[in-house]
Amino acid sequence: MIKKLIYIAFTLTVIALVSSLTGCKKGDNDPFLSLRSRTARVTGEWKLKEGVVTYESNFGGSLTSETTVYTETTITTNGASDSYIETLTINKDGTYTMSIIEDGDDLTVSGVWFFAGKIKDLDLKNKESIILTPQEYSEPGGAVTINGLHQFNGLHHSDALIIDRLANDELIFKGDYNHDTGAGLNFGSSSTYEKRYEKQ
Numbered sequence: 430m431i432k433k434l435i436y437i438a439f440t441l442t443v444i445a446l447v448s449s450l451t452g453c454k455k456g457d458n459d460p461f462l463s464l465r466s467r468t469a470r471v472t473g474e475w476k477l478k479e480g481v482v483t484y485e486s487n488f489g490g491s492l493t494s495e496t497t498v499y500t501e502t503t504i505t506t507n508g509a510s511d512s513y514i515e516t517l518t519i520n521k522d523g524t525y526t527m528s529i530i531e532d533g534d535d536l537t538v539s540g541v542w543f544f545a546g547k548i549k550d551l552d553l554k555n556k557e558s559i560i561l562t563p564q565e566y567s568e569p570g571g572a573v574t575i576n577g578l579h580q581f582n583g584l585h586h587s588d589a590l591i592i593d594r595l596a597n598d599e600l601i602f603k604g605d606y607n608h609d610t611g612a613g614l615n616f617g618s619s620s621t622y623e624k625r626y627e628k629q
Contacts, residue, residue: 458594458601467544467556468521470595473628477501477515480624487617499624504531517626525561540564545589553591558604562587593623600626 480499486492497506504513511532518526519542529536540563544556593603605621 460596465597467595470597471559471592471600472519472521475517475519475600475626476629477517478625478627480622482620482622482624484620485618489616516629527561536566538563538566558589558591560587560589590622598628600628 477499478501482497482499484495484497486494495507497504499513499515502512502514503510512530513532514528514530516528518528520526523541523543525540525542527538529538540561542559542561545553545558545560547553547555548558590602591604592600594601601623603623605619607617607619609617
């Protein structure tokens with residue numbers, strides 16, 4: 430009887446432990462088990478390794494499409510290529526910085542980030558997507574700004590990115606969106622994105 434009680438207690442402990450570890454799994458391709466929280470995994474310096482972004486639009490019957498392919502060192506849009514390096518640094522204090530060097534020009538964006546909550550209509554779990562809200566950015570040859578920075582207040586053009594995979598050393602954003610102005614109106618756009626980063 431005692432052995433049976435010990436076995437039951439052990440089994441319940443294992444189930445509770447596994448449940449707590451898998452509770453951090455949000456994205457479809459997240460690791461099955463993780464000893465680190467999502468915040469601990471997402472914070473750090475991430476370098477873009479590869480990606481594809483597509484964009485299609487219909488403005489008054491005029492159709493356009495664009496495909497951008499990223500590698501670790503290049504960006505190619507509809508066949509035209511440039512050198513390209515992208516680094517995303519996500520900090521524990523809720524701030525982030527994105528650094529882009531394209532064809533020798535530097536662009537730096539900084540702002541605040543947070544995990545989005547559960548969105549039932551989009552079938553997104555709590556912390557399955559991340560919000561990046563830029564507060565300032567700097568770029569060469571830009572307009573005259575305060576201290577050389579473009580500055581924003583509030584949720585200015587926030588990016589909501591779906592996290593397909595969040596591991597200790599790999600981060601993948603993947604999703605799509607559609608903008609339809611309604612039946613009978615030839616205006617709308619759609620886009621898909623998939624970008625894979627590795628932690629440095």
